[in-house]
Amino acid sequence: MTREEMRRETAFELLTEYTKSxxxxxxxxxxxxxxxxxxRKFGEDENIWGIVGLLHDFDYEQYPTLGDHPLKGAAILAERGYPEDVIYAIKTHADFLNLPRNSPMDKALFAVDELAGMLTAAALVQPQKTIQTVEVASVKKKMKDKAFARSVNRDDIRKGAEELGVALDEHIAFCLDAMKQAAERLGL
Structure with missing residues (x-):
């Protein structure tokens, strides 16, 4: 499958084939x-980058153990003909694999993965359960509270922003804005 042949609909079907949660x-x-x-910010292909985001954890529900995820998923993607750079980016979001994040796509996926979880958790504790009222300062405060969204790796959020070459506040603000724009489809 070439990059041009990658379709969001096909990727979503694969996601929902393996993920029911x-x-x-x-x-x-x-x-x-x-x-x-x-x-969009980096002038890259939104379709490809979006598919990488959509599929980065597609295998997690069926293969949640360290060592299986995301490697089992990478094998499935290879079988289905996904391009190597897409598979590699997905593998690099698993820090334990110690793969260098070389491309902007690799770095962005690692940078946004844990932060997406933190921002979603921050939205769900709002009175209206909406992302629209979440602010950068409140996210940073919640990051300091180890009991809040305890499965979210704060070090990965910081490291991701650093690898992307963006200040943490700027990264949080950028991601908050993107999630606010997509709030309806995210249920937030």
């Missing part, structure tokens, strides 16, 4: 929206 599907949609926003 509504929260994991919403996470994939959030990461897709953030990847598309960064693709």
């Amino acid at each position: 509504e929260s994991l599907i919403k996470h994939a949609l959030a990461v897709e929206a953030l990847m598309q926003a960064y693709a």
Whole structure:
């Protein structure tokens, strides 16, 4: 499959074939929206970057153990003919694999993955359960509270912004804005 042959609809079907959890599907949609926003910012292909975001955790529900995810998913993507750079970007979001994040796409995926979870959690504790009222300062405050969204890796959020070459506040603000624009499809 060439990059031109990659279709969002096909990627979404693959996601929902392997993922039944509504929260994991919403996470994939959030990461897709953030990847598309960064693709626009960097002048890259929104479709490809969005598909990378959509599929980065598609195998997680069935293969949640360290060592299986995302490698099992990478094998499935290879079988289905996805381009190597797409598969590689997805593999690089798993820090434990120690793969260098070389391309802007690799760096963006790592930078937005955990932050998408933090922003979603911050939205869900708002009185109206909406992303529209979340602010950068409140996200940073929640990042300091280890009990809040405890499965979100704060070090990965900081490291991701640094690798992307963006100040943390700017990265949070950019991602917040992108999620606010996509709020309806994210259910936020």
